[in-house]
Amino acid sequence: MSRLILFNKPFGVLPQFTDRGTVSPRPTLSAYVDVPGVYPAGRLDLDSEGLLLLTDDGRLQARIADPRFKMPKTYLVQVEGEPGEPALERLRTGVALKDGPTRPAIVARIDAPELWPRDPPVRFRKTVADCWIALTITEGRNRQVRRMTAAVGHPTLRLVRWRIGDWTLDGIAPGEWRDASG
Structure with a gap:
């Protein structure tokens, strides 16, 4: 069974689990979501807030994030x-x-x-x-x-x-x- 997480991403949090390539690390999803194997379905900018979906199901991730599905x-x-x-x-x-x-x-x-x-x-x-x-x-x-x-x-x-x-x-x-x- 696939996993689907609804996360309220705060302002200033990167919509990924690691922060690569910066001198001073910024907060990431790993500070908030401790669920192995899930990844964001789409993005939400650092300076935006709100709903971010995370899933371990690649097909569901594509259906949510890919513009051709017009979600x-x-x-x-x-x-x-x-x-x-x-x-x-x-x-x-x-x-x-x-x-x-x-x-x-x-x-x-x-x-x-x-x-x-x-x-x-x-x-x-x-x-x-x-x-x-x-x-x-x-x-x-x-x-x-x-x-x-x-x-x-x-x-x-x-x-x-x-x-x-x-x-x-x-x-x-x-x-x-x-x-x-x-």
């Missing part, structure tokens, strides 16, 4: 400024990035979600408004959500992946994990 991934995104309907519509129809256009996304403005405090906190500026959006994509290019929001004029301040397919972060604190096998 939806939902992010809660704090952006600089207050995107109006034209910016949101650009995200909905696909954004032109340097590596080509993105697939259409599902996007909506949302109230600020009740999340854990981030360490370090997001930089606050009195003169610059911010707001939250929920953004669902079906691909997973490098730093895609950050590049998409920047392309429509609203850089990402905080990025939390909340859902992958049917799996969510509900009830999992930062640095904690739950076994979803079986």
